[in-house]
Amino acid sequence: xxxxxxxxxxxxxxxxxxxxxxxxxxxxxxxxxxxxxxxxxxxxxxxxxxxxxxxxxxxxxxxxxxxxxxxxxxxxxxxxxxxxxxxxxxxxxxxxxxxxxxxxxxxxxxxxxxxxxxxxxxxxxxxxxxxxxxxxxxxxxxxxxxxxxxxxxxxxxxxxxxxxxxxxxx
Ligand code: GTP
Ligand code: MG
Numbered sequence: 670x671x672x673x674x675x676x677x678x679x680x681x682x683x684x685x686x687x688x689x690x691x692x693x694x695x696x697x698x699x700x701x702x703x704x705x706x707x708x709x710x711x712x713x714x715x716x717x718x719x720x721x722x723x724x725x726x727x728x729x730x731x732x733x734x735x736x737x738x739x740x741x742x743x744x745x746x747x748x749x750x751x752x753x754x755x756x757x758x759x760x761x762x763x764x765x766x767x768x769x770x771x772x773x774x775x776x777x778x779x780x781x782x783x784x785x786x787x788x789x790x791x792x793x794x795x796x797x798x799x800x801x802x803x804x805x806x807x808x809x810x811x812x813x814x815x816x817x818x819x820x821x822x823x824x825x826x827x828x829x830x831x832x833x834x835x836x837x838x839x
Contacts, residue, residue, distance in 0.1 A: 674724045687756060763799060
């Protein structure tokens with residue numbers, strides 16, 4: 670029969686990485702060029718039908734600013750999955766994403782990690798190398814990696830669909 674699954678999701682990543690934009694694209698189908706920096710965290714919910722189940726995502730969009738770092742455990746505790754977002758044009762943002770992965774691993778979290786990213790049409794050698802580095806890092810750590818664009822909507826629904834498919838069915 671049809672199952673209802675509730676899943677807590679958390680988005681982590683550097684300031685300006687694109688967490689809120691990704692969530693707003695998924696939940697409201699919108700993109701704004703000047704998204705305000707998140708204070709503390711914001712909550713959203715959205716349902717998605719996958720195969721035999723209806724998944725209700727309870728999404729915590731955290732603030733990337735360092736002063737909110739200590740709040741993060743409140744949001745990732747009990748989460749079924751974490752989406753770790755970085756900005757592909759920004760090496761510092763990629764480094765911050767790696768740190769989030771390490772923090773979650775240190776907590777013994779066995780939930781899935783995802784690294785979203787802003788889609789880019791123009792590519793240069795620096796960005797290409799950063800992308801390769803990110804792909805390798807994801808592979809080595811067993812993370813699911815997708816390139817997304819909140820602007821064009823590329824791979825946004827797919828990201829949440831891939832998470833929904835991997836949730837444990839009780
Ligand atoms: P904090 O809330 O400060 O932690 O940042 P955030 O991770 O929520 O970033 P936010 O979604 O606010 O994005 C910052 C800016 O990046 C936005 O104003 C967008 O203009 C831009 N941006 C976000 N996602 C994309 C994307 O997929 N493509 C492009 N081109 N720009 C994006
Ligand atoms: Mg935000």
